[in-house]
Amino acid sequence: MTATSDQPSARTQRTLISVDAMGGDQGPAIVVAGCSASALKNPDISFILHGPAETLEPLVAKRPELKGRCTIRDAQGVVTMDDKPSNVVRNGKGTSMWSAIESVRDNEASVAVSCGNTGALMALSMIRLKKLPGVNRPAIAVLYPSTNPQGFNVLLDVGADVRADADDLLRYALMGKSYARNGMDIDRPRIGLLNVGTEEHKGRTELKEAHELIRDAADDAGFEFVGFVEGGDISGDVADVIVTDGFTGNIAIKTGEGTATLIGNGLRQAFKNSIWSRAASLLAYTSLRRVSKRFDPRRVNGGVFLGLNGTVVKSHGAADATGVSSAIKLAARLAESEFTNRLAARVAAAKPTKETEE
């Protein structure tokens, strides 16, 4: 919160979040419940809710805490999980997702939140919000549970693009640095570049190039470069931000999530094994809940699209009200810190490297 402590004005007026109410696996009632939970916890947030008015109005009317804090913007179309991104870009006007992004494009809201189809959301965000000057490939950043004091590390890209060259990886470092600073209050984040070993001679050519570019940018950009890091460091404490291409990042987070689920299921089975273990699970209930909460993907729910003129937070498609509320909390935090403007300034300040590379 230190990032906003010198800006009392940002606190006294309401933070407006643009929310796509449709497209999540759980339907709009869950999204409205998430808004409602956020409204109760944070009196500074208000909402523009996008979706079919006749569906949303009764849902909102049931929530007194949303009274006067929620504008419904009628949009009859819905982007489904099966819609192809290219098709949504061509024909998506009039959908709740399009409308939610439009509120950011029009500067009504500074951040949009959606539980919908990731590919379509990214494609629409790129087309409607446009890339920031200096950014070739936008990125999706997530918070991954870690042994660092802040409890999480920033990992990017986790799937905006399957490729990244050395220059893209440098931009990811700059964007990750802004995110760690504004999203987690880390003044001088430590940035690591993901590789198969920590020695400088290891890995692919573009990684060796990126190593040089990021190292040379560190001082001016206000981060510390810790060099190459490995897969185990994503949940470790040697770096606060882990930079990688979207292919590798996507597989890393899904492998991590799968492994966490496997262990969670193994534990649940174990506690059902005998009467002793059942008793144990009752005794340890509070402690186990704390661990489960710490690794609950709903709590860190929110991939953030970085590198666009406006910030978009992608919530899990399967998110429940807690997950949606958590994504809104993150969106509000980024809105309050004027994150997009700060990130734009940071990326623009970095020298272009394309010319010198080729």
Added chain:
Amino acid sequence: MTATSDQPSARTQRTLISVDAMGGDQGPAIVVAGCSASALKNPDISFILHGPAETLEPLVAKRPELKGRCTIRDAQGVVTMDDKPSNVVRNGKGTSMWSAIESVRDNEASVAVSCGNTGALMALSMIRLKKLPGVNRPAIAVLYPSTNPQGFNVLLDVGADVRADADDLLRYALMGKSYARNGMDIDRPRIGLLNVGTEEHKGRTELKEAHELIRDAADDAGFEFVGFVEGGDISGDVADVIVTDGFTGNIAIKTGEGTATLIGNGLRQAFKNSIWSRAASLLAYTSLRRVSKRFDPRRVNGGVFLGLNGTVVKSHGAADATGVSSAIKLAARLAESEFTNRLAARVAAAKPTKETEE
């Protein structure tokens, strides 16, 4: 074990394993203890132990179960974790690692086991054992805990090479199929190709090419191709074998291990929280031990080098006696199933695809 049931002769004679006693973080005493544990459990195994005779002789003398079942092959040099692979290839003659591989090259033993420097072990194995006909890039395969009935999936490559083209990925599929069949008794393994989504249009170009090659090879080679799989499927039940390049595979397993460690530490902390949770951990001791054993990297200790004239099992550098014993058990199983010969036949039977591709 069905693979060897029609070969009683392989069971009546001893399976000879070549073991590099040096180079592990824990020193040769742990390696000898691992051999000893294996000898007690499996009366069919005997060993050639490579390392300085004056160091190994007293260690072996202390273990009556190794009497008459362990030949010591004097090798004074030791490859350390810091030695560069290229340097070991040039100057490594006379080291225990070189000597251990030489026993396989000379057909004394069919499988070698080492806890040493992975890069050096791979480089030496490639130079001394040579690649199988039809193999351009060898691979390292690991067993990853999964929800499948067999408890594990085969994942390869996890780091033999940072690149793999479509043809390499096809060979990995064939090698993975042989490994799943001989190492886990799966008659017709299901093979998945790791990608960022399951739709056929997703991912990088070489993956789309590999998708076609592997699909077309499936029937002849006796496996089922399930198409693209995602990171979460590495620990899932949609495939028995996951094929990927060594860069992605390496980052995936290290991310998974890191996440498992993070959760394990979180649980240990949780059980120390209060007197109730301490009591709970006593009550649930057996159940928790079972879970911890299931996800214990020492139990699945053994990356297997595939695609060479001879099989090499790489045990974790930090392995204790349980880990070493587990790597030896895997080596013995592969030796008994005449794994190398079967794999060579399988890979050679696949049509070359290089010409048709270019």
